[in-house]
Amino acid sequence: MSESPSQAKAQPHDEHFSHHVRRYLYVFYALLFGTLITVGASFIPFGSRGINIAVALVIAGGKAFLVAGYFMHLISERKMIYGVLGFTAFFFAGLMALTLWSFGDFPPHTITH
Amino acid sequence: MEIPYTTEIRKDTGLYNAKVGIWLFLASEVMLFGALFSSYILLRIGAVEWPYGWLNVPLGTANTLVLITSSITTVMAWASLKMGNFGRFKFYHAITLCCALTFLGIKSYEYHDKFIHYQVNLKDGRIVDGHMEENGKDEIVILGRYVKDAHDVLDLHERKDLAKPAPIKIERSEIATMGNYGPWLNTYTAIYFTLTGLHALHVIGGAIVIFYLWAFGGKMWKTDPERFTNRVEISGLFWHFVDLVWIFLFPVLYLL
Amino acid sequence: MQATHAIPHTGIHEEHHADAGFWRTYVFSTDHKIIGIQYGVTALCFLFFGFTLMLMMRWQIAHPSVPVPLVGPLLEKVLGSVASQGKISPDLYNSFGAMHGTIMVFLAIVPLAFAAFGNYVVPLMIGAPDMCFPRVNMASYQSYVIGGIIMLTSFLIPGGAPQAGWTSYSPLATSIATNGQTFWLIGMVFLITSSLLGAVNFIATIIQLRAPGMTWMRLPFFVWSQFVTAFLLLLAFPPLEAASVMQLMDKVAHTSFFLPTGLAVGTLGHISGGGSPLLWQHLFWFLGHPEVYVLILPAMGIVAEIIANNTRKPIWGYKSLVYSALTIGFLSFIVWAHHMYLTGMGIRVATFFQTTTMIISIPSVIILTCMFLSLWGGSIRFNTPMLFVMAFLPMFGIGGLTGLPLGFNFSDLHLHDTYYVIAHFHYIVAPGTIFALFAGVYYWYPKMTGRMMNEFWGRVHFWLSLICMNLIFQPMFAQGMAGMIRRMSDGGANYTAAHNTATGAEVIGGLSDSLMRLHVFILWAAVCLGLAQIPFIINFFWSIKHGKPAGSDNPWQATTLEWQTPTPPPHGNFAKAPIVYRGPYEYSVPGHTADFTPQNEPDKA
Numbered sequence: 001m002s003e004s005p006s007q008a009k010a011q012p013h014d015e016h017f018s019h020h021v022r023r024y025l026y027v028f029y030a031l032l033f034g035t036l037i038t039v040g041a042s043f044i045p046f047g048s049r050g051i052n053i054a055v056a057l058v059i060a061g062g063k064a065f066l067v068a069g070y071f072m073h074l075i076s077e078r079k080m081i082y083g084v085l086g087f088t089a090f091f092f093a094g095l096m097a098l099t100l101w102s103f104g105d106f107p108p109h110t111i112t113h
Numbered sequence: 114m115e116i117p118y119t120t121e122i123r124k125d126t127g128l129y130n131a132k133v134g135i136w137l138f139l140a141s142e143v144m145l146f147g148a149l150f151s152s153y154i155l156l157r158i159g160a161v162e163w164p165y166g167w168l169n170v171p172l173g174t175a176n177t178l179v180l181i182t183s184s185i186t187t188v189m190a191w192a193s194l195k196m197g198n199f200g201r202f203k204f205y206h207a208i209t210l211c212c213a214l215t216f217l218g219i220k221s222y223e224y225h226d227k228f229i230h231y232q233v234n235l236k237d238g239r240i241v242d243g244h245m246e247e248n249g250k251d252e253i254v255i256l257g258r259y260v261k262d263a264h265d266v267l268d269l270h271e272r273k274d275l276a277k278p279a280p281i282k283i284e285r286s287e288i289a290t291m292g293n294y295g296p297w298l299n300t301y302t303a304i305y306f307t308l309t310g311l312h313a314l315h316v317i318g319g320a321i322v323i324f325y326l327w328a329f330g331g332k333m334w335k336t337d338p339e340r341f342t343n344r345v346e347i348s349g350l351f352w353h354f355v356d357l358v359w360i361f362l363f364p365v366l367y368l369l
Numbered sequence: 370m371q372a373t374h375a376i377p378h379t380g381i382h383e384e385h386h387a388d389a390g391f392w393r394t395y396v397f398s399t400d401h402k403i404i405g406i407q408y409g410v411t412a413l414c415f416l417f418f419g420f421t422l423m424l425m426m427r428w429q430i431a432h433p434s435v436p437v438p439l440v441g442p443l444l445e446k447v448l449g450s451v452a453s454q455g456k457i458s459p460d461l462y463n464s465f466g467a468m469h470g471t472i473m474v475f476l477a478i479v480p481l482a483f484a485a486f487g488n489y490v491v492p493l494m495i496g497a498p499d500m501c502f503p504r505v506n507m508a509s510y511q512s513y514v515i516g517g518i519i520m521l522t523s524f525l526i527p528g529g530a531p532q533a534g535w536t537s538y539s540p541l542a543t544s545i546a547t548n549g550q551t552f553w554l555i556g557m558v559f560l561i562t563s564s565l566l567g568a569v570n571f572i573a574t575i576i577q578l579r580a581p582g583m584t585w586m587r588l589p590f591f592v593w594s595q596f597v598t599a600f601l602l603l604l605a606f607p608p609l610e611a612a613s614v615m616q617l618m619d620k621v622a623h624t625s626f627f628l629p630t631g632l633a634v635g636t637l638g639h640i641s642g643g644g645s646p647l648l649w650q651h652l653f654w655f656l657g658h659p660e661v662y663v664l665i666l667p668a669m670g671i672v673a674e675i676i677a678n679n680t681r682k683p684i685w686g687y688k689s690l691v692y693s694a695l696t697i698g699f700l701s702f703i704v705w706a707h708h709m710y711l712t713g714m715g716i717r718v719a720t721f722f723q724t725t726t727m728i729i730s731i732p733s734v735i736i737l738t739c740m741f742l743s744l745w746g747g748s749i750r751f752n753t754p755m756l757f758v759m760a761f762l763p764m765f766g767i768g769g770l771t772g773l774p775l776g777f778n779f780s781d782l783h784l785h786d787t788y789y790v791i792a793h794f795h796y797i798v799a800p801g802t803i804f805a806l807f808a809g810v811y812y813w814y815p816k817m818t819g820r821m822m823n824e825f826w827g828r829v830h831f832w833l834s835l836i837c838m839n840l841i842f843q844p845m846f847a848q849g850m851a852g853m854i855r856r857m858s859d860g861g862a863n864y865t866a867a868h869n870t871a872t873g874a875e876v877i878g879g880l881s882d883s884l885m886r887l888h889v890f891i892l893w894a895a896v897c898l899g900l901a902q903i904p905f906i907i908n909f910f911w912s913i914k915h916g917k918p919a920g921s922d923n924p925w926q927a928t929t930l931e932w933q934t935p936t937p938p939p940h941g942n943f944a945k946a947p948i949v950y951r952g953p954y955e956y957s958v959p960g961h962t963a964d965f966t967p968q969n970e971p972d973k974a
Contacts (some may be wrong), residue, residue, distance in 0.1 A: 007518045008855065015197050017192055017195060020192065021189070021192060024185055024188055024189065024192070025184070025185070026214055028181065028182075028184075028185040031181045031184070032178065032181060033365075035177050035178060036174075037175060038363075038364055038368065039170060039174050039368065042170075042364070042368035042369070049369075050505075052368075052369060054351075056364040056365075056368055056369055056816050057361075057364070059364075060360050060361050060363075060364050063360045064357050064360050064361065067184060067353055067357050067360065068353070068357060071184055071185070071187070071188045071349075071353045072350055072353045072354075073177050075134065077343050078126060078127040078128055080127075080128060080576065081128070081133075081135070081136045082355075083138060084136060084137060084140050085136070085143075087600075087604070087699075088140040088143050088144065088604060089143075091144065091604050091605075091702045092143060092144060092147040094702060094703050095147065095148065095151055095608060095651075095655055095702075096147065096150070096151040096154065098703065098706070098718070098721075098722075099151055099155060099648075100151070100154065100155060100158070101717075101718055102647075102651070102706060102709075102714050102715075102718040103155060103158070103159065103645075103647070104715065105714060105715030105716075105718045106713055106715045107715055107716070110713060114498035114941045114942065114943050114944060114945055114946060115498065115941075116497075116498055116499055116501065116503075116578070117577075117578065118501070118577050118578070123577050126576060126577065128577070130501045130573055130577050130578075131502075131503070132507075133501075133572070133573040133576055133577055134501065134502060134569050134570075134573045137568070137569045137572055137573060137603060138565070138569050139601050140603065140604065141565050141568075141569075141604065141606070141607050142607070144604050144605075144606075144607035145607035145608070145610055145611050146607055146611075147605060147607075147608075148608035148611035148612065148652055149611045149615075151608075152611070152612075152626070152648055154613065155648055156626070156643070156644065156648070158647065159643075159645055160643055161630075161643075209596075273762075281462075290639075295621060295622070295642070296618060296622045296623075296624045296642060297623040297624055297625075298641060299625075299641045299643055300624070300625060300626065300641065300643040300644055303615075303618060303622075303625065303626055303641075303644075304622035304626075306618075306622075307614060307618055307624075307626075311614065344509060362865060
């Protein structure tokens with residue numbers, strides 16, 4: 001929940017919350033919709049498998065953004081948390097990218113399957 | 114001296130302790146599932162052939178919708194507590210727990226389906242692929258079809274050429290080898306069971322924590338409502354993470 | 370000197386504590402100081418056990434197939450046919466090797482350096498009443514003990530302990546006919562859980578529980594080093610946990626995550642293939658490399674504290690130290706494949722990792738340089754902690770510099786998997802980290818017990834350990850450069866020139882006699898090193914009751930907050946939060962009468 005910096009303690013605010021609740025509902029509908037179009041898109045023959053993968057991952061990424069941003073309140077979180085997650089994302093990307101790269105890079109004329 | 118900032122926020126970070134703790138833990142979970150996803154990519158790229166269409170998409174979609182529902186009920190449960198409504202909290206988290214059980218139920222059914230799905234290599238060279246209907250001492254009945262070779266059932270996407278499954282009786286003496294669609298069958302089933310199994314363990318863990326707060330939370334709600342609300346928020350963050358992982362698991366394993 | 374004394378034995382928490390009973394107070398404690406001591410004692414026991422494994426391995430190397438003296442019959446009784454007639458069979462040697470590495474890294478050094486010292490000292494140093502999550506702290510210790518017991522149990526099962534090295538490379542790890550590897554993997558899951566819980570606790574504590582006035586740049590360097598170490602554990606361990614789960618599936622569920630197609634090894638039975646052995650290596654070393662920084666960073670922190678205290682001047686280059694530690698932490702995640710130069714990687718990838726490896730040596734050198742420079746112009750007190758710490762500097766220098774030929778792709782082609790590597794990393798961990806840990810024990814002992822350890826026997830311990838460690842590991846550089854490879858259960862007897870000419874075999878690059886004679890020399894040095902620890906062990910226990918009383922709560926006249934508490938600090942540490950007015954190393958400040966000013970001493974107007 002986005003707490004203004006002047007609030008030292010969490011306070012229940014009924015009126016404040018009703019528009020947050022509405023936001024949660026919109027996110028919910030978006031997630032349902034996202035699920036259905038993910039499934040639908042997987043049946044569309046785009047030609048190359050790569051495009052199907054990209055479409056699925058983009059939609060999944062969008063859904064993830066909604067869950068993380070609104071349900072997990074990341075959209076209004078503190079810098080400290082962003083920092084931790086930023087480094088995590090970098091190291092995860094590094095693990096994936098460097099490992100994949102090393103699988104694809106080998107001395108010329110080396111026998112592979 | 115008491116440990117400070119258990120409920121009140123530390124001014125320079127803007128956070129209370131448990132929130133820092135759970136996000137750190139979730140960061141480590143990102144690395145855990147990230148490593149498994151990286152392994153998935155690597156194994157798939159390095160594979161000569163990869164199955165397609167082996168999982169039940171409607172069931173997977175249902176599970177996705179179930180988890181998304183549980184996600185909104187989780188955040189609503191916390192919001193109810195912020196608005197001072199304990200009864201509403203109990204209502205929403207009851208739905209969350211039902212969703213968790215539904216998810217695990219569907220997952221168990223899917224696992225069971227794989228474990229009774231056999232590939233039977235007969236001595237005369239034919240292969241029977243299907244689900245075990247009867248498991249007798251001298252003979253078995255497979256509801257399936259004859260296939261030319263294992264490669265024939267690799268890609269099950271829109272296969273109009275495959276015969277409809279029919280009961281096939283096989284004498285045990287005719288069987289050369291047989292094995293079911295467990296993790297040992299190929300790297301696809303291996304990574305499928307490992308990824309979804311680890312995810313399911315997290316679902317169970319999260320559900321246990323939420324159940325504990327749901328069932329026994331009344332006492333702390335009366336004595337320290339802010340601290341209890343924070344605990345619900347923290348468990349909710351974990352639960353949303355579990356949903357997040359599934360958001361990626363579903364298309365990767367079921368659709369691509 | 371005005372110290373803020375916490376008021377002991379009053380306050381609700383003390384009363385609760387007093388009638389908590391023996392079990393709640395000493396076994397199932399949530400107090401960070403008790404947990405720190407629990408970690409410390411457990412880790413020292415594992416350190417001792419790992420040391421004995423090494424002694425038996427060195428015996429086998431120096432005298433292949435000769436029954437081990439003294440313990441031979443016991444080995445046979447406990448372990449059965451692998452130790453028949455008290456001789457160490459090749460299988461047993463391999464399992465000793467795997468367990469020595471595993472125990473030393475995961476069960477001894479990291480719990481001692483990070484968990485033991487960190488738990489005891491960090492909350493005190495930042496002015497906190499305890500760790501952020503005391504019950505999680507207790508759970509993390511218990512998980513560690515369970516993991517350790519599972520690992521040790523593997524010695525007693527049929528087939529014995531795992532034999533594939535602490536690195537557990539597949540397919541070897543899962544194809545050896547023992548369930549020892551399963552125990553290793555399950556044990557690792559518990560140990561990783563323990564580390565993750567501990568890491569979360571440390572980071573949250575350092576972020577949230579710093580006392581008023583304790584800004585980031587007023588933190589003692591030890592706290593910074595623990596902070597970075599915790600991040601390394603938090604983010605680098607999970608991929609190894611994922612890999613362990615996959616290898617466990619390979620072993621127990623007969624999957625083929627790491628087993629390639631076409632592998633024909635009898636015990637494996639029918640496998641699907643399609644897996645990749647390299648995948649295990651990548652996931653293992655993704656942890657493995659940050660792990661070595663986990664081994665050294667807390668030690669560097671301890672060294673910094675003791676140098677500042679015993680030179681009576683601030684550490685040179687505090688900011689450089691902090692930024693270097695952060696840089697090391699960050700870079701350590703993208704250097705791992707320098708452990709994999711010989712796996713057939715292409716030039717581009719190898720060059721990338723070589724570059725990042727070279728870059729990471731820079732902040733390490735900066736840290737060491739700052740510490741050397743800190744000695745300049747200091748009023749040095751040569752007490753036992755300071756002796757260990759001053760020896761750390763050149764020893765770590767040797768260890769670190771000898772890592773450079775290993776970081777370069779082309780020289781590593783010759784040196785990979787030889788004794789040169791063993792010498793390199795043991796120089797860093799043995800006369801490096803362990804010396805810093807010894808220094809930490811001697812240094813913080815009076816805070817924990819109110820008594821000093823005996824100074825004379827401390828010096829005996831120091832000089833004997835320093836000499837013996839150098840005698841053990843220096844020759845290994847020569848052996849490695851001459852081509853002696855690692856993990857040979859006969860010490861290389863099959864590869865000697867003498868052996869091969871006798872059999873009439875064609876000899877190219879056989880190991881020379883002088884090289885082989887070094888084995889005996891190293892064995893005796895190792896035995897002496899073991900004997901040199903006896904004064905330390907006796908000193909440690911004897912001084913609890915009979916050591917010279919410390920005389921004050923701050924016998925070293927130190928500035929950091931842990932010395933401004935009663936001895937030992939009560940539950941809750943401080944009656945109320947101390948207020949911090951200055952940085953951590955205000956020694957010999959011009960114009961002050963005392964040669965040190967504690968961090969929480971109010972400014973005199």
